[in-house]
Amino acid sequence: MTRASTRKPGEATGDDQAAVPRRLLEHATKLFAKKGFDRTSVQEIVEAAGVTKGAMYHYFGSKDDLLYEIYARVLREQTRQLESVASSDAPLRERLAAAASDVVVSSIDNLDDNTIFLQSMHQLSPDKQKAVRAERRKYHERFRGLIEEGQRSGEFRTDKPADVVVDFFFGSVHHLGSWYRRSGSLTARQIGDHYADLLLDALRPPVA
């Protein structure tokens, strides 16, 4: 038996035949987002993915590892995206607007990851939590750099600390998952542009 026999272990060969680690991550993400990390048992994950516990513990060291991998993937992607937008040669305001709008769109596109990030971060082991925080911090600092650039050039107000503005904005972004519904009347890009506008306009120097 076993038709699709000659395949490399980490490679997809069909539809439900995708690599086991990928399937595990995928179903774990959905379940964590829906029920929360602690309320999702390893048993449920492996059943959803169509494998057994043995398979999971073959690829991942622990349930925590699964969560960590989900985080790491999202963080890498967002950081990559920000870097590419921020370092273009467009005018500052456009770069910031694009970065802001993009992070909203990608957060909506991956609402599950976003929800998990929000709710389950503190359930990671302390050292893994530290790693995530460090990565997150780098991201925020890059974003903050854009704001500070505008403050130095006089395009943005200077009476608001840049880090307060960053936390203000990303608070909004992280909370998208708690209210945005795909059935709503606004597309992800529309929300993103609204958010970017609100941020940019909040940054205009006062009493213009």
Next chain:
Amino acid sequence: MTRASTRKPGEATGDDQAAVPRRLLEHATKLFAKKGFDRTSVQEIVEAAGVTKGAMYHYFGSKDDLLYEIYARVLREQTRQLESVASSDAPLRERLAAAASDVVVSSIDNLDDNTIFLQSMHQLSPDKQKAVRAERRKYHERFRGLIEEGQRSGEFRTDKPADVVVDFFFGSVHHLGSWYRRSGSLTARQIGDHYADLLLDALRPPVA
């Protein structure tokens, strides 16, 4: 023996003699905020409060009930505060600024409750979750009413839907707990005023 004998059952008589339900709520709040709802066992709570499981299940129907009571208390207080500010006879911009700043200050004053709200809401039973959402919704609608009032009068921009602005702002507020530290250099009121300024300025009509 038993010196302090004649006291009503729900009343404090001294320092560590505070009413048992109050002590339970208090320590449960701290523990839920620190370790999360699911990771805090009933045993831990009752030990911290210096009572036994029997006592807890005498006053609360379940562990869920404990969480629900914590929510309900915070919601009642915030709604009361908003109502009093919003219905004063001050100019609209002042009322909105006060409401915004106040909710930030009270969120920082009760960071634990805020953290719990953020992380553990989805762990409530569906019906209790529904009750909380309904109350929360009323709060948001009241706040949104202020923004819509300003849009009608021409004080605020009309190119941004009021509910998007509300979600934008409360995202920031709910996320205070994930970055604000009392050891930081800004007081709660300073953050509140910054946030209120950012909101009000984001609402200015464009191309002023």
Next chain:
DNA sequence: GTCCACATACCGACCGGTCGGTGTCCAAAG
């Protein structure tokens, strides 16, 4: 044979909730 990629059976820890008691207080009866 032996290595890899899983499968299966199982373990010990722990957890929310229960339930049969127990001590204290108060009010009415005697």
Next chain:
DNA sequence: CTTTGGACACCGACCGGTCGGTATGTGGAC
């Protein structure tokens, strides 16, 4: 004043069930 009875506020041992993790088996590729 004493007794009685029962409501109230707890106590804490215990239970059924679940969970993360592990140890061992197994079957195909080389």
